Amino acid sequence: MILQILQDALFAAIAAIGFAAISRPPRRAYLYCAIIAAVGHSTRFIMMHEQFFSMNIVLATFLASFFVGSLAVFLSPVARTPAETCLFPALLPMIPGIYAYKSFGGLAMCIFGNDESSFSHYFYLFAQNGLTCLFILLGMVIGATIPIFIFKKVSFQATR
Amino acid sequence: MYPATAEMSMSMMTKISDTAVSPTGGLCSRELCRFLSRYGAWLLGSGATCIRLEKNMKRIADAYGKEVELTVMPRHIHVTVYEPGRNDMTTAISSVQATAISFNINTMLSRLSWEVADRKISFAEAERQFEQIITSDTQNRWLVLLLVTLANASFCRLFGGDAVAMAIVAIATAAGYYLKQLLLGRGADVRVVFLVCSFVSSILGATDSLFSIGATPEIAIGTSVLYLVPGIPFLNSFSDMLYRHYICAYSRFADAVVLTACLSTGLCAGMSLMHVGMF
Numbered sequence: 001m002i003l004q005i006l007q008d009a010l011f012a013a014i015a016a017i018g019f020a021a022i023s024r025p026p027r028r029a030y031l032y033c034a035i036i037a038a039v040g041h042s043t044r045f046i047m048m049h050e051q052f053f054s055m056n057i058v059l060a061t062f063l064a065s066f067f068v069g070s071l072a073v074f075l076s077p078v079a080r081t082p083a084e085t086c087l088f089p090a091l092l093p094m095i096p097g098i099y100a101y102k103s104f105g106g107l108a109m110c111i112f113g114n115d116e117s118s119f120s121h122y123f124y125l126f127a128q129n130g131l132t133c134l135f136i137l138l139g140m141v142i143g144a145t146i147p148i149f150i151f152k153k154v155s156f157q158a159t160r
Numbered sequence: 161m162y163p164a165t166a167e168m169s170m171s172m173m174t175k176i177s178d179t180a181v182s183p184t185g186g187l188c189s190r191e192l193c194r195f196l197s198r199y200g201a202w203l204l205g206s207g208a209t210c211i212r213l214e215k216n217m218k219r220i221a222d223a224y225g226k227e228v229e230l231t232v233m234p235r236h237i238h239v240t241v242y243e244p245g246r247n248d249m250t251t252a253i254s255s256v257q258a259t260a261i262s263f264n265i266n267t268m269l270s271r272l273s274w275e276v277a278d279r280k281i282s283f284a285e286a287e288r289q290f291e292q293i294i295t296s297d298t299q300n301r302w303l304v305l306l307l308v309t310l311a312n313a314s315f316c317r318l319f320g321g322d323a324v325a326m327a328i329v330a331i332a333t334a335a336g337y338y339l340k341q342l343l344l345g346r347g348a349d350v351r352v353v354f355l356v357c358s359f360v361s362s363i364l365g366a367t368d369s370l371f372s373i374g375a376t377p378e379i380a381i382g383t384s385v386l387y388l389v390p391g392i393p394f395l396n397s398f399s400d401m402l403y404r405h406y407i408c409a410y411s412r413f414a415d416a417v418v419l420t421a422c423l424s425t426g427l428c429a430g431m432s433l434m435h436v437g438m439f
Contacts, residue, residue: 011314018311021304023207023392024262024297041318082212082270085263088395093315097389098382104424141398 001051005042012041012093020089029086032072032079036090040068044094058135061094065143072144073151083148091144096136103130187224187283189250193241195287196220196228197252199269200237202294205257206265209396210405213237216273220286223277234411261392268293301341308387309334316383324374325383328367332384336361340388354422358385362430369436381436388423390416 016037017030025033044064047055055063072087079086106125113119196217203213210232221228221241231238235256242249259265272289275281281289312333313326321329336357343353365384369377397412431437 008318011317014314015311015318018307018309018314019387019391020263021299021307021311022261022387024260024264024299026264026267029263029267080271081263081267084209084212084399085267088392089263091395092391093318095389095391095394097386097391098319100389100420101385101424101427104421105428108424108428137394137398141395141402145399145402 005046008045009038009042013038015093016090019092023089025085025089026081029079029081029089032075032081032086033089036068036072036075036086037093039071040064040090041093043067057132058139061136062139062143064094065091065140066146069144069147070151073147087144087148091140094136094140096133099129099133099136103127103133106130187226189226189241189243189248191283192221192224192226193239193250193252195283195290196241197237197239197254199290200230200232200239201254201257202259202265202290203269204232204237205259206269207261207263207392207396208266208269209399209403210408211399211403212266212270216270219273219277223280224283232405232408234408262297265293265297305334305337305341308337312383312387315386316379319379319383321376321379321383322374325368325376325380328365328374328380329384331367332361332364332380333387335364336385337387351418351422354388354419355426358388358423358426359430360426361385361388362427363434366431366434366436370434377436381431385423385427388419390419393419 013034016033020030020033041064044057044060047053047060047063048057053060068090069083069087072083072090076083076086103126106122106127106129109122110119110126113122199220200213200217203216204210208216213232214230217228217230217239226241226243229240236253237256238251238253240249240251269290272286272293275289276286309330313330316326316329339360340353340357343356344350361384362381365381366377368374368380374380393412393416397409397416400406400409400412
């Protein structure tokens with residue numbers, strides 16, 4: 001079990017470094033992105049796992065984001081970067097990409113479906129995936145922003 | 161973030177005061193206004209949130225003894241600079257810099273605002289540092305390609321893909337991201353680029369199910385396009401929403417949704433060409 005959690009953390013860290021590279025962070029931020037992403041994704045993994053809390057993905061993402069948001073606020077003065085430079089790339093592995101495109105796929109299939117039951121099925125896929133995606137994003141940003149808001153002094157003075 | 165090539169932002173200055181130097185002997189509002197409008201255009205263009213833009217610009221203006229008011233629109237920024245207790249006001253409107261998202265520029269510009277506020281560096285020095293920051297942002301594209309490839313392969317693992325799926329996703333990502341760099345470098349429209357890249361990546365990602373070589377073919381094709389998901393615009397959008405910058409939030413969200421729609425279209429086209437069902 002611990003091995004599974006560590007594996008989740010490791011792959012999340014690699015994913016965060018790679019996806020962070022697309023949005024050009026300063027070089028010293030990579031390490032912090034990787035740490036924050038590893039902690040965040042494995043926290044969510046633990047909370048969603050049926051052996052522990054088997055939590056809903058939206059709630060788990062919210063709590064994990066809150067946790068890593070607090071971590072990022074206190075790591076960013078060490079890294080001398082704004083909090084979101086470490087935080088946003090680290091959240092990328094939790095972005096609900098699959099929900100996002102499944103939702104569009106469902107929408108497209110709605111048009112091509114020719115009877116009521118298939119339309120309902122695809123509309124259900126569209127709405128279910130779309131809403132999940134939206135709420136994950138909302139939970140993620142609110143969760144990650146609350147610490148920045150609470151510790152305003154620290155987070156906006158990180159590059160001082 | 162739309163066109164990938166950098167173009168000069170245009171500033172339009174409204175002249176209200178004719179004084180070149182402030183009567184108090186310090187920096188005149190017009191100079192500061194011109195600087196702040198370019199500063200804002202670059203900061204917003206490199207993917208900063210609205211709240212950071214406001215804070216940094218107010219900090220710089222404060223340090224030079226001025227007040228600044230700004231309107232942040234999705235593609236333009238209005239900056240008004242004035243000196244407390246005087247009637248002179250200067251307004252500048254600048255187009256948001258069309259550049260790629262860069263947290264490096266974001267960080268350096270934020271630091272510049274603190275240099276101005278804490279170390280009281282001169283205006284000329286601030287301008288010099290600004291020019292240096294916006295021209296020094298370089299990145300090794302091959303390294304990025306490698307990192308993105310590894311990232312998407314490990315992402316595949318997070319979703320439960322096996323080693324074969326990871327390898328296929330790595331190939332699909334490397335090809336797709338290379339194509340993305342190539343097309344964006346030639347100035348292609350970013351929406352077309354997303355469509356083409358997701359099409360190519362999904363076809364390569366379908367190898368697994370086509371030849372039935374791995375145990376998790378549906379995960380391979382599903383994750384092969386995930387490197388394209390515009391995560392930072394989505395995050396910025398919701399962040400702006402929380403700080404009540406609804407117009408910017410909506411605009412960034414619309415941008416991200418359009419890109420996601422292009423990605424999905426490419427993916428669906430690729431999957432139907434390869435006769436792979438998703439639903």
